[in-house]
Amino acid sequence: MKSVVLQVEGMTCGHCKSAVEGAALSVDGVKQAAVDLAANTVSVEMDEQVDVNLVKQEIEDQGYDVN
């Protein structure tokens, strides 16, 4: 298992939180995703073999910028 904290721009409300967490969790092997709206971050826990770029892509597909 590995964890990353991604900086996500553009999240403003509970719907955004759900959209970003759902996007991360849609990737195979992602086990947990938790948005911190105040910090503009999402913490993601995933199996070792998951490509973090896939997670970033899914979040970007929801309309948010990931750094």
Add this chain to the structure above:
Amino acid sequence: MKSVVLQVEGMTCGHCKSAVEGAALSVDGVKQAAVDLAANTVSVEMDEQVDVNLVKQEIEDQGYDVN
């Protein structure tokens, strides 16, 4: 047909726009609902017999304050 423009607080993003428009449109007799995010308003067109308070209530149930 009648129109009202309601002031809605707390809308920040496209999800909020959809939630508020959907709430308004869920009321029987409401024909159109259009959020202006920059103005914090929703314009609603509805049949004469619709009670505007029902529309307000549905929007408030989504977590927004309506003035």
